[in-house]
Structure formats: structure tokens, C-alpha cells
Amino acid sequence: MSIDDLKAKVAREFGTPAIVVDLDVVERNIARVQGLCDAAGVANRPHIKTHKSPVIASMQRDAGARGITCQKIGEAEIMAEAGHDDILIAYNILGEEKIGRLGRLLSRTKMTVAADNPTVVAGLPEAARIAGRNLGVVVECDTGRRRAGVETVAEAVALAKDIASRPGLSFAGFMLYPPENAVNETQAFLDAAMAGVRDLGLDPEIVSSGGTPNLLNLGRIKGVTEHRAGTSVFNDRMMLAAGFAQLQDCALTVYATVVSRAGAERGILDSGSKTLTSDTGGLEGHGLILEHPQAKIARFAEEHGFLDLSGCNDRPNVGDIVRVIPNHVCVVVNMVDRLVTVRGNEIVGELPVAARGRLT
Amino acid sequence: MSIDDLKAKVAREFGTPAIVVDLDVVERNIARVQGLCDAAGVANRPHIKTHKSPVIASMQRDAGARGITCQKIGEAEIMAEAGHDDILIAYNILGEEKIGRLGRLLSRTKMTVAADNPTVVAGLPEAARIAGRNLGVVVECDTGRRRAGVETVAEAVALAKDIASRPGLSFAGFMLYPPENAVNETQAFLDAAMAGVRDLGLDPEIVSSGGTPNLLNLGRIKGVTEHRAGTSVFNDRMMLAAGFAQLQDCALTVYATVVSRAGAERGILDSGSKTLTSDTGGLEGHGLILEHPQAKIARFAEEHGFLDLSGCNDRPNVGDIVRVIPNHVCVVVNMVDRLVTVRGNEIVGELPVAARGRLT
Numbered sequence: 001m002s003i004d005d006l007k008a009k010v011a012r013e014f015g016t017p018a019i020v021v022d023l024d025v026v027e028r029n030i031a032r033v034q035g036l037c038d039a040a041g042v043a044n045r046p047h048i049k050t051h052k053s054p055v056i057a058s059m060q061r062d063a064g065a066r067g068i069t070c071q072k073i074g075e076a077e078i079m080a081e082a083g084h085d086d087i088l089i090a091y092n093i094l095g096e097e098k099i100g101r102l103g104r105l106l107s108r109t110k111m112t113v114a115a116d117n118p119t120v121v122a123g124l125p126e127a128a129r130i131a132g133r134n135l136g137v138v139v140e141c142d143t144g145r146r147r148a149g150v151e152t153v154a155e156a157v158a159l160a161k162d163i164a165s166r167p168g169l170s171f172a173g174f175m176l177y178p179p180e181n182a183v184n185e186t187q188a189f190l191d192a193a194m195a196g197v198r199d200l201g202l203d204p205e206i207v208s209s210g211g212t213p214n215l216l217n218l219g220r221i222k223g224v225t226e227h228r229a230g231t232s233v234f235n236d237r238m239m240l241a242a243g244f245a246q247l248q249d250c251a252l253t254v255y256a257t258v259v260s261r262a263g264a265e266r267g268i269l270d271s272g273s274k275t276l277t278s279d280t281g282g283l284e285g286h287g288l289i290l291e292h293p294q295a296k297i298a299r300f301a302e303e304h305g306f307l308d309l310s311g312c313n314d315r316p317n318v319g320d321i322v323r324v325i326p327n328h329v330c331v332v333v334n335m336v337d338r339l340v341t342v343r344g345n346e347i348v349g350e351l352p353v354a355a356r357g358r359l360t
Numbered sequence: 361m362s363i364d365d366l367k368a369k370v371a372r373e374f375g376t377p378a379i380v381v382d383l384d385v386v387e388r389n390i391a392r393v394q395g396l397c398d399a400a401g402v403a404n405r406p407h408i409k410t411h412k413s414p415v416i417a418s419m420q421r422d423a424g425a426r427g428i429t430c431q432k433i434g435e436a437e438i439m440a441e442a443g444h445d446d447i448l449i450a451y452n453i454l455g456e457e458k459i460g461r462l463g464r465l466l467s468r469t470k471m472t473v474a475a476d477n478p479t480v481v482a483g484l485p486e487a488a489r490i491a492g493r494n495l496g497v498v499v500e501c502d503t504g505r506r507r508a509g510v511e512t513v514a515e516a517v518a519l520a521k522d523i524a525s526r527p528g529l530s531f532a533g534f535m536l537y538p539p540e541n542a543v544n545e546t547q548a549f550l551d552a553a554m555a556g557v558r559d560l561g562l563d564p565e566i567v568s569s570g571g572t573p574n575l576l577n578l579g580r581i582k583g584v585t586e587h588r589a590g591t592s593v594f595n596d597r598m599m600l601a602a603g604f605a606q607l608q609d610c611a612l613t614v615y616a617t618v619v620s621r622a623g624a625e626r627g628i629l630d631s632g633s634k635t636l637t638s639d640t641g642g643l644e645g646h647g648l649i650l651e652h653p654q655a656k657i658a659r660f661a662e663e664h665g666f667l668d669l670s671g672c673n674d675r676p677n678v679g680d681i682v683r684v685i686p687n688h689v690c691v692v693v694n695m696v697d698r699l700v701t702v703r704g705n706e707i708v709g710e711l712p713v714a715a716r717g718r719l720t
């Protein structure tokens with residue numbers, strides 16, 4: 001089947017917009033990431049936030065991943081129900097409702113969670129008590145990204161000590177999300193934090209680094225034991241911009257129909273912020289149209305993608321089906337209950353996004 | 361129960377983030393919109409894209425709405441299954457899969473659709489043929505917003521003539537989404553288009569205008585027969601900025617927990633772009649925190665809302681639960697399968713977002 005035939009068939013069977021994943025590309029991406037981890041001697045713990053699918057998580061495990069990373073308890077619950085074990089929740093877990101769920105998860109699955117402050121640490125022993133089993137806790141450290149994480153080595157060491165002193169908790173190590181250009185700063189932070197906790201007699205088992213672009217930095221930060229990357233399983237326009245991926249590495253495209261050519265230099269896709277989302281990833285425009293790379297997805301309504309075609313010689317017609325690589329793939333997957341799966345130009349079926357919309 | 365008790369109870373029962381809707385406020389908002397329409401002698405055809413709930417659509421019908429507006433066939437299918445009749449799909453419907461579904465809908469429900477180009481019009485007779493019943497088609501006109509719609513009166517009249525000439529189609533009138541500050545331009549366009557189609561012997565039944573802020577302009581464009589507004593049922597930070605709503609008119613808030621105070625001037629909510637979405641609505645910051653109005657939700661990760669607290673005297677602590685009015689409420693509703701419903705400070709229950717995620 002030609003790509004034009006595939007586009008027509010997807011539109012006929014599923015309608016557009018359709019979120020389409022090429023499983024051949026997914027397998028190549030999984031193998032590439034595992035290869036990068038293996039070459040660096042770092043364990044692979046992929047972040048499932050990108051695919052939200054126990055099936056794809058199993059493909060990652062089968063390729064050699066040590067465990068998986070989740071961002072929310074609800075994601076971990078879906079993964080554990082599907083049989084996945086050894087789960088890191090890279091997030092501060094807080095509040096009675098979540099601690100109860102964490103305890104129930106821990107009773108059946110090896111769990112590690114992150115913490116970056118004493119309030120979160122103080123709540124965690126209850127989860128261990130419910131489970132009747134120790135809970136591993138890594139200290140999240142901020143080495144320049146200014147997201148979550150303690151900002152100083154002193155805080156990191158103090159929090160490690162706090163964790164180790166609590167009933168039912170084990171200090172498991174450190175979690176980093178290093179800026180790609182801050183290898184030296186991150187190394188200095190990590191070395192000092194490691195020395196600090198060793199002085200306390202603590203022995204960190206895990207040093208987790210993160211991020212898809214950092215897969216190209218693996219091995220440069222000494223002491224890292226495992227890596228968590230999400231986007232690399234599908235890739236997106238941000239990863240193209242970061243130089244991590246090429247077009248042929250982008251496993252997910254949104255098939256969209258041109259529903260209007262409102263003016264000579266304007267067009268409208270049937271995919272707006274309800275499909276492609278308004279996450280820009282810091283890029284200009286809201287996606288790359290493979291058939292019309294010079295077209296700009298300039299702005300969105302919920303169900304409209306407004307095209308600026310002024311830079312295009314070859315402009316699409318109403319009714320044309322195009323494929324869009326989204327800026328940020330993780331949030332696009334979260335917009336649908338099912339992905340359409342293909343291999344090359346053949347339809348395979350549908351894959352449930354089992355952990356979609358797990359906010360808590 | 362106090363608001364603090366309510367926040368604690370919602371967090372305990374549902375976890376955070378929770379998307380909470382006050383039905384007392386919803387009822388007031390519905391009555392207000394119906395009152396504005398009644399006072400202007402314009403029929404009310406609320407857009408269900410905001411709530412995506414047949415239950416709330418019924419509340420709008422019970423208050424006097426003539427019919428409902430949907431943006432996608434999948435939304436109309438959910439509404440029709442729940443018994444709603446007289447549905448306008450304010451969208452170009454295109455392609456074999458959608459035309460088939462439109463035909464099946466039309467066989468059971470009075471349907472009107474919009475079109476802004478001949479390619480779309482050419483596909484619609486097949487839906488009427490499937491249904492064995494006429495399909496009403498309104499011509500979408502652009503009077504300055506530069507979204508969908510024909511840009512000239514000549515195109516509008518030509519498209520009306522095209523529609524009227526097709527088997528199974530009835531030219532039903534015009535659909536406008538006037539910029540709030542373009543009443544005169546819109547009136548001139550509409551008058552000329554009306555004269556043009558009357559010269560052809562066509563008699564438009566419907567002239568639909570749209571948008572929540574335009575509810576305050578009702579009656580200023582002569583000839584409008586009905587209005588479709590969505591956001592007004594819940595309101596949001598955009599409607600506060602537009603002067604349409606006050607704080608007490610905002611029916612939906614996102615209950616979020618402060619999970620980190622990463623630095624003295626920084627904090628993190630457990631609600632990021634997967635909950636509040638990156639739709640800015642043209643506003644600075646990503647939402648209004650009722651408890652800390654000077655805090656700025658500066659940027660997002662999927663599960664993190666990064667707070668800039670530099671303008672705050674009273675800064676939140678880790679574990680605090682806060683309520684956020686989102687910039688754009690329609691897209692937030694689409695992120696969850698269920699809304700938590702309250703009346704004042706009492707929990708009522710949960711309401712399914714039945715038409716969530718209907719991309720097609």
C-alpha cells in the first residue's frame with residue numbers, strides 16, 4: 001500500500017484527526033535507547049508518560065529495561081495491574097489519598113518514589129506501614145533546570161538523613177534531571193552529595209538521570225546508575241530541534257484533514273489544541289506538516305489548526321489528508337483513548353492509551 | 361462545611377488535581393445567558409464543547425435553549441444518544457467516514473451543519489441520501505476574525521446558491537462569529553448577504569452569532585436569530601479578562617496541591633499542562649490561584665505548575681491545597697473523564713464528561 005492509500009484508509013476507518021504510531025519505528029527507537037544505555041553501562045528505566053501503554057512498556061522491558069518510571073500514582077497503578085514491577089514514581093507524593101494508594105501499590109510491587117522536601121518525606125512512612133514493606137526514596141536534586149529538586153548539596157544530604165531516619169523508608173539515592181549543558185555542575189553537585197551521604201554511612205543504590213536529549217550525554221556524568229527517558233520512544237518536533245531525532249525516528253504522526261482554505265494564504269486543519277495541544281516546546285509554530293514543511297501551524301482553536309501558507313509554493317486543497325509531527329508528543333498521546341498502529345504503510349490495529357488522563 | 365473543609369474533603373476523596381464544578385453557579389450562569397438571549401429576542405443554542413455533558417445540556421434546554429451546538433460529529437452522537445434533538449454542528453464535515461456518521465445522525469435527529477467551501481458542500485448530499493431526509497446547511501461567514509468562513513459576500517451568496525441546488529440539502533442561513541468590536545462590519549456583510557440570497561429567492565431561517573463575550577452585544581446585529589455561546593456556562597480567566605464574568609461567576613476551579621517549594625520565590629503545583637493545558641487565551645500566566653492571586657503560574661511541565669511567588673507576601677506551604685481558575689476552561693474539561701460536582705461548600709458527586717476526547 002502507498003502512503004496515500006494508507007492515509008485514505010486511516011481516514012475511512014477511523015476518521016481524522018487520527019493519532020497514528022508506526023510500531024516498526026517504535027521498535028527501532030526502543031532498541032536505539034537500550035543500545036545507548038548498554039554502551040554507557042547505565043541501566044534503562046524508560047518513562048512511560050510518553051506512551052502510557054503497558055504494552056509498549058513490555059516492549060521496553062523485553063529489550064532490556066531494568067524497570068519503568070511513572071509520574072503519577074494512577075500511571076503506576078495501571079502499569080502494576082498489567083504486571084509491571086520495579087516502578088520509580090519521579091514525583092513528590094503527598095496527601096492521605098495518595099499515600100493510601102502508594103501503600104497498596106507497594107504491597108504488591110517494588111516501588112521507589114522521589115522527594116525534594118521534608119513535608120513529603122514525613123508523609124511517606126504511612127505508605128510503608130500500609131504495605132508492611134520498606135519504601136525506597138530518592139532525593140530529587142536540581143542542578144540548574146529550576147524545576148523540582150533541592151537546590152543545594154546541604155539540603156540533599158539533610159533530606160537523605162531524614163529519609164534514613166524514618167521507619168519504613170530506605171534512602172535509595174539521588175534523582176537528577178541535568179540541563180544538557182551542565183554536565184560539570186551536575187557532576188560537582190553529585191560528587192559532593194555522594195560524599196555527604198557516605199559520611200553518614202549511607203550507600204546510595206540509585207543515581208537516576210533523565211531526559212531524552214541526555215541519552216546522548218550518557219556516561220559523561222560519573223556515578224549515574226540508571227536513566228529515565230520518555231519522548232525517545234516516539235520522538236517529536238522538539239527532539240528534531242534538539243538534534244536527537246531525524247524524521248525517520250518520529251514514530252507518531254497526527255493524520256489531519258484540510259477542512260477549509262479560508263483565504264489564498266490561509267488554511268485550516270481539523271486538528272487544534274484539543275488534538276495537538278498548545279504545548280509549544282519553545283518552538284515557533286505548532287507542528288511540522290510532512291507534506292508541506294513550509295506551512296506554519298500558526299495558531300489554534302480547539303478543533304481548528306490555522307495554517308499560514310504564505311511560505312508555501314505547493315499549497316494543500318480542501319480534503320487533503322496530511323501528517324503532522326507534533327511539537328510535544330507526550331501530551332498528544334494523552335488526548336486520546338486509542339492510538340492507531342501501523343507498520344510502514346499497513347494498518348496493524350489500535351492500541352489503548354491505558355494510563356491516559358491519570359491526573360492523580 | 362467551610363471552604364477549607366471542602367478542599368480537604370475533595371483531596372481526601374478524589375485526590376488532586378481535581379476539577380470541581382459548582383452546580384449552583386452553573387445554574388446561575390445558565391439563567392443569566394438565557395435571560396440575555398430572551399431580552400434580545402434571540403434564541404439560545406449553547407455550544408456544548410465547554411461542558412461536553414448531556415446532563416448540563418439538559419439543564420440549558422430546560423432553561424429555554426432552542427437547541428444545542430456541537431463542534432464535532434462525535435459530540436453530536438453523544439448528545440443525540442442522550443435524547444438531544446435539533447443540533448447544529450458548527451463545522452465543515454468532510455470525508456466518507458464522517459458523512460456516513462452524519463447521515464445516521466440525521467436519520468434520527470434534526471441536524472444543521474456549517475460549510476465555508478464548495479468541496480464540503482459537494483460531500484453533504486450523501487448524508488441526506490443515507491438519512492432519507494433533508495439536511496440544513498448554514499454558510500459560515502468570516503467578518504474579521506480570520507478563522508473559518510467565507511471572506512466575501514459574493515462567496516457567501518454563491519455558496520448559498522450551491523447548497524440550494526443540491527439534492528437533499530436546504531440552505532438554512534448564515535453562521536457568524538463576529539469580532540466583538542466589528543458590529544458595523546458584520547452588519548454590513550450580513551445585510552448584503554441577506555439581500556443577495558433573497559434575490560435568488562432563498563429565505564434564510566437561521567442567522568447564528570457566537571461567542572460568550574458577544575452575549576453582551578446581543579441585539580446589536582440586526583437579523584441574528586440565534587446565538588451559540590459555550591464558555592459562559594462555566595466561565596474562566598479569559599472571561600474575567602473580557603469583563604464578561606466576575607469571580608463569583610466562575611463555576612469551575614482546579615483543586616491543586618503545592619508539592620514543592622523549590623526555592624524561596626518558587627513553588628510547584630501538582631497541576632501542569634496535562635491538567636490546566638497550555639492554552640493561554642492570550643493571557644500572562646496560566647491561571648488565577650484564588651488563595652494567592654499575586655502568585656503567577658509561570659510555566660508548565662506536564663504534571664508540574666511552576667509558580668513564581670516573587671510578587672507574593674503570603675506564600676503557600678508544601679501540602680496546601682489551592683483553587684485555580686484556568687485561562688481556558690473548555691480544554692480543561694476535556695482532560696478528565698469526570699468532574700467533581702459541589703454546591704457551595706458541599707460535595708454533590710461526580711459528573712461524567714461524556715463527550716470528552718471526541719476528536720472526530
